[in-house]
Amino acid sequence: xxxxxxxxxxxxxxxxxxxxxxxxxxxxxxxxxxxxxxxxxxxxxxxxxxxxxxxxxxxxxxxxxxxxxxxxxxxxxxxxxxxxxxxxxxxxxxxxxxxxxxxxxxxxxxxxxxxxxxxxxxxxxxxxxxxxxxxxxxxxxxxxxxxxxxxxxxxxxxxxxxxxxxxxxxxxxxxxxxxxxxxxxxxxxxxxxxxxxxxxxxxxxxxxxxxxxxxxxxxxxxxx
Numbered sequence: 001x002x003x004x005x006x007x008x009x010x011x012x013x014x015x016x017x018x019x020x021x022x023x024x025x026x027x028x029x030x031x032x033x034x035x036x037x038x039x040x041x042x043x044x045x046x047x048x049x050x051x052x053x054x055x056x057x058x059x060x061x062x063x064x065x066x067x068x069x070x071x072x073x074x075x076x077x078x079x080x081x082x083x084x085x086x087x088x089x090x091x092x093x094x095x096x097x098x099x100x101x102x103x104x105x106x107x108x109x110x111x112x113x114x115x116x117x118x119x120x121x122x123x124x125x126x127x128x129x130x131x132x133x134x135x136x137x138x139x140x141x142x143x144x145x146x147x148x149x150x151x152x153x154x155x156x157x158x159x160x161x162x163x164x165x166x167x168x169x170x171x172x173x174x175x176x177x178x179x180x181x182x183x184x185x186x187x188x189x190x191x192x193x194x195x196x197x198x199x200x201x202x203x204x205x206x207x208x209x210x211x212x213x214x215x216x217x218x219x220x221x222x223x224x
Contacts, residue, residue: 001053002052002053002054003053003054003055003129003132003133004044004053004054004055004056005055005056005058005125005128005129005132006040006041006044006055006056006057006058007058007060007125008037008038008040008041008057008058008059008060008140009033009034009037009059009060010059010060010061010114010142010144010181010183011029011031011033011034011037012027012029012034012037012038012041012059013025013026013027013028013029013034013059013181014026014027014028014029014030014034014176014178015028015030015176015178016178016181019148019180019181019182020114020144020146020182020183020184021142021181021182021183021184022142022184022187023059023140023141023142023184023187027041030176030178031176041057041140044057044138045138048138053138054132054136054137054138055132055138056128056131056132056138056139056140056141057139057140057141058121058124058125058128058140058141058143059140059141059142059143059183060116060121060143060144061113061114061115061116061142061143061144061145061181061182061183062113062114062115062116062144062181063116063118063121064081064083064115064116064117064118064204064208065115065117065118065119065198065199065203065204065207065208066118066207066208066210066211067118067207067211068119068207068210070207070210070211070213070214071211072211073207073208073211073212073215074208074211075215082097082113082151082154083115083154083158083204083205083208084208084212085097086154086155086158086166087158087162087205087208087209087212088212089166089167090158090159090162090164090166090209091162091164091212091213091216092164093216095167096166096167096168096169097155097166097167097168097169098168098169098170098171099151099152099168099169099170099171100171100172100173100174100177101171101172101173101174101177102170103173104173104179104180105179106150106179106180107150108150108152108153109152110150110151110152111150111151111177111178111179111180112148112149112150112179112180112181112182113148113149113180113181113182114144114145114146114147114148114149114181114182114183115145115149115154115199115201115204116143116144116145116183116196116199117196117198117199117203117204117207119198120143120194120196120197120198120199121143123194123197124141124143124188124192124194127188127192127193127194128141128192130192131191131192136191139187139191141185141187141188141191141192141194142183142184142185142187142188143183143185143188143194143196144182144183144185144196145183145185145196145199146182146183146184146185146186147182148180148181148182149201153201154201154205155168157201157202157205158205158209161202161205161206161209162209
């Protein structure tokens with residue numbers, strides 16, 4: 001094996017000084033997840049120096065969405081990701097959602113993130129393999145849309161698509177949560193010919209809602 005595509009993360013940047021974030025931004029993680037991903041990026045670099053391994057590190061921003069057919073979706077135990085939490089609240093599976101921080105220096109006081117659909121991420125992996133097969137050098141690419149959505153905006157779209165109100169509870173910021181994480185995806189567009197094509201918020205939340213509804217239906221049938 002002389003080439004590898006690695007699923008990395010924007011968490012390697014920590015709290016950025018500038019937004020949108022370019023690949024040349026300092027990588028200063030503020031949590032174990034970002035630190036471990038950065039450690040692997042560094043290991044790939046040195047393995048390449050020593051043994052000629054070529055690699056592409058794909059720095060995901062906020063991966064989200066689900067299979068449009070409702071077959072595969074996002075579920076964690078315990079659930080910590082915003083969109084599944086919001087949809088569980090919309091579908092009556094939890095009483096409310098917590099909004100961690102309403103005093104950020106953003107347009108509505110809540111944290112802003114760049115959400116990218118899993119279909120777009122899958123396409124990026126194929127483009128990265130093509131890049132390496134063409135003999136191109138080791139590189140890292142941001143995968144995002146170049147625009148961000150606040151927590152309040154995510155909740156508003158989920159309410160509109162589900163037709164159900166979502167109760168919120170404001171609580172304190174979580175340590176290490178930056179006000180905004182938004183990609184500059186121009187390098188991926190230039191060198192991978194990749195752009196996010198399914199990552200508008202309506203598509204991301206709409207596909208997620210379809211999957212969560214199907215999951216809830218299965219649970220209901222099982223319990224009857």
